[in-house]
Amino acid sequence: MQVHILALETSTSVCGVALLSQQGETTQLYVRRHEGSSEHAEFLLPMVEEVLAEAGVKRHEISAIAFGQGPGGFTGLRVACGVTQGLAFALGCPVVPVPSLLAVAEALEKVPGQLEVVALDARMQELYVAAYRYEGNTKTWLCCYNSLLIDAQVLPDWLMHIRTQENEIGTIRVSGDALVAFPELAANLKDMPSIQLGDTAKPDVEAVAHLGLRAFLAGEGIAAELAAPSYVRDKVAFTTAEREQGLGGNPAAVWRPA
Missing domain, CATH: 3.30.420.40 (ATPase, nucleotide binding domain)
Structure with a gap:
């Protein structure tokens, strides 16, 4: 069986796209990266077309789409998730969310x-x-x-x-x-x-691709409509009313030493 995993990672300033193809024990990886946090939406789909063309793989042959789920930059997470959902809906393929911190560990x-x-x-x-x-x-x-x-x-x-x-x-x-x-x-x-x-690395699309392949083969893909970013930080400031009640500091980082 031939498997093609398309991977997207935009949780940092680097926009990454990879296609990981596996047939039997043989794997091939095709990667594109672009530096520029404000340009993810502009470069992501053209880079998808580039890796597919290099690999000679048609869109309908994509087995699943993996994406860096976060946490990370809010805008980047939304771009990767949104593009993943759009492609997955169109192609009728499953989605594999990959935690961005796990992608660092994988590398x-x-x-x-x-x-x-x-x-x-x-x-x-x-x-x-x-x-x-x-x-x-x-x-x-x-x-x-x-x-x-x-x-x-x-x-x-x-x-x-x-x-x-x-x-x-x-x-x-x-x-x-x-x-x-x-x-x-x-x-x-x-x-x-x-x-x-250890290493000082950030999440990279190559690791997202490998984790996505492993999860797909284990049957862990989900429907496109269930995909969502993992922000972790969902609040960056208290409201005026909360500050008037005496709340201050950072509302998001809740863990404190005992």
Whole structure:
């Protein structure tokens, strides 16, 4: 059976499109990327046509469409989800939402059993964080902690919180562009016991394609109308009425050290 997975990733400033084709044990990957956060809507569909043409694949041959679900830039998430839904409706194919932080973990050198924490810059002095463990026997990711928004300064406390919740956790590897966005924080993490600093990557469409293929083959595709972005941060400021009631600070990052 020949499978063609179209993947879209626009949760960051990079607009990425990939086509991952698999027949038997052979896979081929075709990728296009464009830098420019305000240009996603302009470049996404032309890049889709480019990878399909390069691969010699017709639109109706697409098996499923995977997209970076977020969290990430609001506009980018809506572009990827909207284009995915439009194409999927037209082609009658399923959709595979891929968490953007999981896409970062997928691109790492896989160490079975090790806890992988992904921390991405969420702006406003905040981070998107999640934790995963790669299961070597099944070659799948176990989500240990779903995507969460936290203040950047409490990341060390959140990591210590994880340690208290897990038995024999071993080394925690922390990866993601937060290590670049907050260099002082990265320096502090480097001095913490059992914390290893990993890659500084952002979500990439190649990882979205591979995760999408795996999910599709496992029967995890969904109908186009069920696809939705995962914003995580859904509120950036209190209303006037809420401020008059004494609420202040950031309304979104709810996790605090005990």
